Amino acid sequence: MKCQITESGYLHIPAEIAQQYFTTGAVIALLKGKELLIMPVNYVGAGGLILKYRNAKGDRSVLLSELLPEDVDYGMRDVQWDEEALALRIPLYIT
Structure with a gap:
């Protein structure tokens, strides 16, 4: 599975991942290490960050710029x- 963190601070989530794990359209994002x-x-209605639709295929985006470290x-x-953890784990740094 692959996702993309953009220079404008968005996380792009492919439709396949969004439809399997994020059906309500809202998420919580946490930095852990x-x-x-x-x-x-x-x-x-419980709050969180809203997943926006990027296209008709169902790819989603969420703005995380305030949460991301400067050197991501x-x-x-x-x-x-x-x-x-019931969470999608995304490495902040590419090794």
Whole structure:
């Protein structure tokens, strides 16, 4: 699975990932060490960050610029779903 962090501070999530893990359209984002954790919110009324539609295919975006460290690596990266944390794990730095 791959996602992209853009230079403008957006996380782009492909439709396949969004439809499987983020069906409500809202997420919580946390920094944990050198990773970003993206967790689904049970319903939009609970708060969180809104996932916006990018295209008709269903790709989604969420603005994270205020949360990202200044030295984050932008671009595509491999991501993993963490069943224990119920979160998408996204490395902030490309190695």
